[in-house]
Amino acid sequence: MSLAELESLAYKLCNLSQLRQLHAHLLVKLSLHHHTQCQWVSLLISQCTRLRAPPSYTRLIFHSMPRPNVHVFTSMFKYYSNSNFNLGGSDQVASLYRQMQQRSDLTIGTFVYPVLIKSASSAGIQFHAHVRKLGLASDHYVRNAILAFYAKYGPVEHARYLFAEMHDSTLADWNNMIFGYWKWGNKDDACKLFDMMPERNVVTWTSMVTGCARIKDLDNARRYFDQTPLKNVVSWNAMLSAYAQNGCPEEALRLFDDMMNSGDQPNETTWAIVISSCSSCGDCSLADSFVQKLNQKQIHLSYFSKTALLDMYAKRGSLPTARQIFDELGAYRNTITWNAMISAYTRVGDLASARELFDKMPQKDVVSWNSMISGYAQNGQSALAIDLFKDMINAADGLKPDEVTMVSVISACGHLGALDIGNWVISIVRKHHIKLSVSGYNSLIFLYSKCGSMEDAKMTFQEMKTRDVVSYNTLIAGFAAHGHGMEAIKLLLKMKGEFIEPDRVTYIGILTACSHAGLLEEGWKVFESIKAPDVHHYACVVDLLGRVGKLDEAKEIIDGMLKEPHAGVYGSLLNASRIHKRIDLGEFAASKLFELEPHNSGNYILLSNIYASAGRWDDVVRVRESMRKIGVKKATGWSWVEYKGKMHKFIVGDRSHERSEDIYRLLAELGRKMRNAGYMADKTCVLRDVEEEEKEEMVGTHSEKLAVCFALLVTDAEAVIRVVKNLRVCWDCHTVIKMISKLEGRKIILRDNNRFHCFSDGVCSCGDYW
Template identity: 35%
Template sequence: MSRHALRVFNNHKLLTLSLSQTRQTHAQILRTGLFLHTHFTTKLISLYANHLRFVEAQNLLKSIQNPDVFSFSTLIHAYSKLSYFTEAILTFTHMISFKLLPDSRLIPSVVKCCSGLHSLRFGKQVHGFCVSSGLCLDSFVQSSLVHLYVKCGKLYYAHQVFDEMSELDVVSCSALVSGYARDGCVEEAKMVFRRMVELGIEPNLVSWNGMVAGFSQSGRCLEAVMVFRDMCLSGCKADGTTVSSVLPAVGVLEDCFVGVQIHGYAIKQGLGSDKCVVSALIDMYGKCSSTMEMSRVFDEMPERDVGACNALVSGFARNGLTDDALKAFNMLRSQDLELNVVSWTSIIACCSQHGKDIEALDLFREMQLSGVKPNSVTIPCLLPACGNIAALMHGKAAHGFSLRTGISDNVYVGSALIDMYANCGRIHLARNIFERMPVRNVVCWNAIMGGYAMHGNGNEVIEIFHLMEKSDQKPDFITFTSLLSACSHSGFTEQGEQFFNKMSKDYGISPRIEHYACLVTLLGRAGKLNEAFNTVKNMPFEPDACVWGALLSSCRVHNNLELAELAANKLFELEPNNPGNYVLLSNVYANKGLWKQVDRVRDLMKSMGMKKNPGCSWISIKNKVHMLLAGDTSHPQLVEILEKIDNLSTEMKKLGCLPVTSFVLQDVEDQEKEHILCGHSEKLAVVLGLLNTPRGSTLQVIKNLRICGDCHDFIKFVAKLEQREIFVRDTNRFHHFKDGSCSCGDYW
């Protein structure tokens, strides 16, 4: 070996060589025969690793006849540093196969890789080796093991290692404190924190941040705020991470006063322009319903980023300000800001949740055109919009997308698909999705049970509930809501009462207000109005509008004036501005022929500036959704529709099926009542479908109110005469009309 070669390869500047120079050096090694010397080859491996040329580095390692620990550790350290965790562990395994034992400097890098991969199994094997070799006494090894177990969520093991540490440091203490806080273990986190102080280890910013962020993420929001306060009192100055971690907790607590104080503190600390802090402030104000302050923070941003934009849109959506959310979203798009999947998903969810279903579908289409790929969160946000307006083709397209992208097995995507198909009247497709799901959680079971309940298939709901019990899946309060609802739709009064009792007796689930509302509906629809009223009186908490509304609706069905007035007066106190309650009472009066009382209620509504919600129905024809209002004269095919209705009504009369004029709650002549019935929105929608679809094809209509008895009879007749299957979903349930009968058995 020449002296020149030795000088070159021992030069401390060797690691600064460019890739080209590294390859030249590699060539010189080959020419001079230095590749036989492990020392020089190891240095060359390090050079290639620094340039991310790991293939060359691995090939060099394989070429060494007698590699030593340093040959492998050089590459493992490089892999670990650059987060190539799998490759590092494979290289470590290769090293062990040469019966080379790692040292205390290499183990922390290997353990770090196990942490990065959340590989508890391999991490335990490394830990076992450390115990047998004595390396577990090294403080750096112990610290890395604490981090491993914390990251893998095994805090018991982390604490065991922690207790065995001969020399505690702030890094290990902070890791364990953060782990306990993330798991919501308040006392344990505070105990470790106190131990730090007792041992003279001063908590640093990382320690405090671990506590604040951990408690916030685990839902221990009050603890997160209190730790932030203690941190400030201790004299430790918060940074952007601290503030952006505590603000979500303040938002959950909806404590705007504390939020304003933290906002002021952030400004004093010079964090007012920190993007993460600003986004967290916008999110916090949105959760606290302070939308004006939220908008002000956004408007004062020196430089807008996508995180803040997403928080703004979500804030408007959370407060039901859908138009403001859409306006903000469109404004941001016009500014050429690069919106991401979270941005699009937030606005789609906002529209889907607040009745702007067509807008949600349009946004989903625009999202794809803009090149943003939807994910497993976007699809469950979109599918309710498809279900709400029975946009089956759009729902099927979203289903196809989920299949192509491999997210259809996600339990939340699957649950949303079940819900969508059920809402679109295709309960058999919903069941197919359910049966094919590889993994099911309680959300999936509730989705299929809710679907069958909506379709009035009480027997199927009960059957699925028993399957759920056999599968060892524990039901929750939503499960029993579906069960009670299904029993109500199917007239299973006794079974419904049994399930109500089973909920608390067998599963320890205390009945909630919605369960009592279902029970009142169950009894009331069966004509047991006195029992329903006794249920209301004996509830363990104050009945809300849902409960009194259930009683009033039952009184409307059975024409019980006395109880109807009592329930209505309670509703007028609870919901003074809800026109539906006034209309229900007015309908009871009209059924009794008490027209003066009808006029009194309507005058009261008028004086309060309230209007009756008009009947509205939707039908999808050739991928276009048509909306028809009761008495609407604007539809271009209205003349054809009314002519067809008149012809069908004539055919009905010939067969002895007369219009049920009692459903016209106005004091007019019978002929005028017949004319009014012709303008009901569900009739208009069904006949529009007859005029624009091939004979024999299925029709599906969505109505915003309860279907009336006359329309119900009319659609049964049309289904038989026109040989059609017709699905109508009203506010209560699905009606499946076929061969002159309805799936509800005329019980709805």
């Protein structure tokens, strides 16, 4: 068989098993001339590149040659530079080059260097000095490869010097310069160069399209695309991805239709973009019809677009299908495939399966860590998210966290109220010079707000050059939790002044802030200005009216609602009924709530508290009885404090904490002190013994007392005690902590799931709350 015959045969192969057959067939005949053998093996390796064969197989072919010539080496370099597998590329390329150098029978021609430079540069290996020493730097192709290296990996200034020195630059050099300027955010120079170019080709135009897309300038991207003479599939793909990556998947799909009518044939890249656009549109049927069409036309998707397909099934919740694709990919899986599967699991909350894959995967990149960390963070496992982040920092593979990591970890710290850990995380942001974007700053605002440092939250907000609606919403929610109503309203005015449109979350924050601050009129005005209030806004306004005692007005609002009220609305009314001792409305709200959420213990407790405050003890017993009958268990309350970078969690009845003995001793001592000081004004306001609480089935009620006692034991007198509780703080505990703050002269900040309580000298900042 001649080489030409073999070539035409090889390029007809369309999958790996056909390649294997050909390989086996050739092995039989490998008794030929060494030169012919080399030609054959090079051909096979370039087929590996084309068919994206896994590295193990490609290396097998390479090693089947005893003394490969320069062409065989070169095809291996090409394989490495075109492959998307995680190959540990640097080691491979470097060792191949070393092997070549050691072979005295080889003459390394100049043509090897451009491809060598390209394949090594993705691993950060520079050949600039080396090829200069060899006297090759003046070769057009070598020179271009070096220019491309600096354009891609920076510093782009080096590319600029090289380019300026050239007196015979080629179109490829110009194109690389344009690419480099866009890549490093230098729009002006890119455009300047484009305008003065002696000639342009489709590559030039496509670079401009992609450059504009990078800065989200879709109009100009489209303009360059439309002006492109002689478009090809890459031009179309560039424009498609411009839409897809800037949140316009519908537009991408529209353009895809144009493409189908244009006569240009889509390729793998096109399918990947289109499939991912379908999944971001959330249009399952569209995606299904695509898959069907592909099957009809017998188009074989490569591992690359199969990852997009996997993700699409995962996003619509078809996890078994996604997993099937993942399993079928076998040796074709790369890091991105693994990452996609991991986030598929975290999305549905299956953290165990996600973690199993995470631990098993052969190579992790930043996205792998980020997927797992954010998976924990978004499924309420903040502590695990932080632990995994620590593992990431200490891991041997030396991966640097990026902004995405930081956003997840910082917000996890916020959820926990872990300010010390949060500050440590911020120090890492500085150490690695991680540039924060709007969402990075938003996460900082969230952290500070959740940790009670409103000054820092405000300062961060003011430092931001651009803010989005989330920035405002986060700070507003912070003010709301602290009861700073006017500050929240000022922010609403400010955001309107900056032409940022408030959304439903904004209004929930504002109404909550007004309600906590007792700003009835202001809140009511805001509520009336909401164009289409939803149930949450109604719940807020019922709370607003209810807290100031306008319960009948609140009831009227409920009766006038167009939509069916949800539990939150009645919950607000029930809580207000408790504050203002309105048994009639309390019973009404409770009856609705018992229908809507029969297993929410909070409603029963609130109702029984209403009866208790009216001295109707028979009814208290009746409510407790019905709880027992229905099988409603009081939700477990827990509290935690941060101490020396660790979270210390407390649940009443659990004595596993190492300082438990001391904590309970201090608790008893404080109880005695209070009784002696005569703080027994109310009989519900007793610092009860734990055993007694357990008997009364009050387990979990006062975990915050344990946390406060622990902090009293371990911190010095000046330190502010910060405690977080997962549920709402109950009334007698609130009173007790007020007393502790007076007796011990300590400042205590208690955050519950509703708001902040800042205790100092026997007074709480939310004085109007109870």
